[in-house]
Amino acid sequence: MTDPAAAVEAGVDVHEHAGIGDPNAHHHSPEHILKEMRLYLVIFVSLAALTAITVFAFYQLKTYPVKVAITVALIIATIKGSLVAGFFMHLLSEKKVIYGILILTVIFFIFLMALPVSHHANPFGS
Amino acid sequence: MEAHAHASVGHAELEIPYNVHPRPDTGVYNGKLGVWLFLASEVMLFGALFSSLILLRTGAESWPRGYEFLNIKLATFNTFILILSSVTVVMAWSHLRLGNLKKGRIYISATILCALIFLTAKGFEYSHEFHEGRFPKTNNFLGIYFTMTGLHGLHILGGVIVFLYFLGPGAKMWAKEPERYTNRIEIVGLYWHFVDLVWIFLFPILYLM
Numbered sequence: 001m002t003d004p005a006a007a008v009e010a011g012v013d014v015h016e017h018a019g020i021g022d023p024n025a026h027h028h029s030p031e032h033i034l035k036e037m038r039l040y041l042v043i044f045v046s047l048a049a050l051t052a053i054t055v056f057a058f059y060q061l062k063t064y065p066v067k068v069a070i071t072v073a074l075i076i077a078t079i080k081g082s083l084v085a086g087f088f089m090h091l092l093s094e095k096k097v098i099y100g101i102l103i104l105t106v107i108f109f110i111f112l113m114a115l116p117v118s119h120h121a122n123p124f125g126s
Numbered sequence: 127m128e129a130h131a132h133a134s135v136g137h138a139e140l141e142i143p144y145n146v147h148p149r150p151d152t153g154v155y156n157g158k159l160g161v162w163l164f165l166a167s168e169v170m171l172f173g174a175l176f177s178s179l180i181l182l183r184t185g186a187e188s189w190p191r192g193y194e195f196l197n198i199k200l201a202t203f204n205t206f207i208l209i210l211s212s213v214t215v216v217m218a219w220s221h222l223r224l225g226n227l228k229k230g231r232i233y234i235s236a237t238i239l240c241a242l243i244f245l246t247a248k249g250f251e252y253s254h255e256f257h258e259g260r261f262p263k264t265n266n267f268l269g270i271y272f273t274m275t276g277l278h279g280l281h282i283l284g285g286v287i288v289f290l291y292f293l294g295p296g297a298k299m300w301a302k303e304p305e306r307y308t309n310r311i312e313i314v315g316l317y318w319h320f321v322d323l324v325w326i327f328l329f330p331i332l333y334l335m
Contacts, residue, residue, distance in 0.1 A: 028223065030224055033220050033223050033224055034224075036220060037216075037217060037220045040213055040216045040217065040220070041213070043213075044209060044210070044212075044213040047209045047212075048206060048209060051202065051205050051206060051209065054329075054330055054334070055198070055202050055334075058193070058198075058330075058334040062193075066335065069334070069335060070335055073330035073331070073334055073335060074327075074330070076330070077326050077327050077329075077330050077331075080326045081323050081326050081327065084212060084319050084322055084323050084326065085319070085323065088212050088213075088215075088216050088315075088319045088322075089316055089319045089320075095148075095152065095153035095154050096153065097152045097153060097154060097159065098154065098158075098159075098162050101162050101163060101166050102162075102166070104166070105166040105169050105170070108170060108173075109169055109170070109173045112170070112173040112174060112176075112177045113173070113176070113177055113180070115177050115181070116177055116180040116181040116184055116185075
């Protein structure tokens with residue numbers, strides 16, 4: 001049996017499952033869906049503009065040190081990635097269990113990215 | 127009722143629970159949770175390759191610059207195409223939520239078309255590189271370039287196969303279980319957005335730096 005307290009903790013509308021009614025019903029209303037579709041088009045235009053900015057910045061920063069180009073490119077890519085994850089993958093309004101999985105993933109991902117740093121800090125083999 | 131499907135053991139047909147409505151203790155339907163767990167493993171897969179790229183690049187005395195020989199215009203075009211395909215997926219899902227299978231299928235078809243354009247452009251790129259004598263064995267940069275873009279391309283191909291299934295035989299589900307079909311498009315969409323997300327980082331790192 002499912003624990004109702006656990007359901008509330010997970011952010012689930014227990015009333016919906018109990019058949020009492022759905023306070024989030026407006027999220028499934030045609031008006032809300034149409035509003036979301038307009039938002040998707042705005043995000044698409046934003047992503048296209050950011051892609052153009054990435055290429056433009058590349059040509060502008062070609063003569064600058066590599067560190068500058070890498071920093072700018074990664075900042076723009078992170079903004080684009082956040083838009084995709086936040087709006088297209090609906091991470092702005094996801095359930096706690098999904099956030100939990102992603103937090104764990106991010107921790108391991110940071111560890112992976114830190115491995116090359118630890119390699120260069122390692123005096124052995126130098 | 128779906129939540130009590132496990133109780134129907136004595137019935138002729140056993141339903142798999144929580145395919146449509148959220149499981150009360152997780153808050154999401156099982157398929158969605160499964161896809162997010164799969165995507166977590168995908169983050170680690172591509173993360174390992176990004177980590178390898180950093181290790182190779184920072185450890186090399188000299189590192190080839192992708193922009194000196196890779197086709198930036200074609201890669202930029204492909205970036206637009208992939209972003210467009212992400213929009214067509216969410217539009218397909220939205221139309222299915224509105225109960226419009228016809229428009230949903232049109233947008234799924236548009237997504238497949240975008241994916242095929244992406245793969246064709248990538249094929250031209252690879253063909254050009256091979257013609258110029260640039261192979262994965264040529265140097266570490268090309269080794270990691272072909273590994274990462276090749277793996278990404280395989281993910282695109284996988285997505286195309288899944289979308290083709292849902293466009294064809296998989297769409298039969300709509301007649302009996304439209305909500306379940308809509309959920310399936312949502313979760314294949316999550317996978318597709320992840321593939322887009324990977325390209326968003328691959329493009330500047332491999333082509334522009």
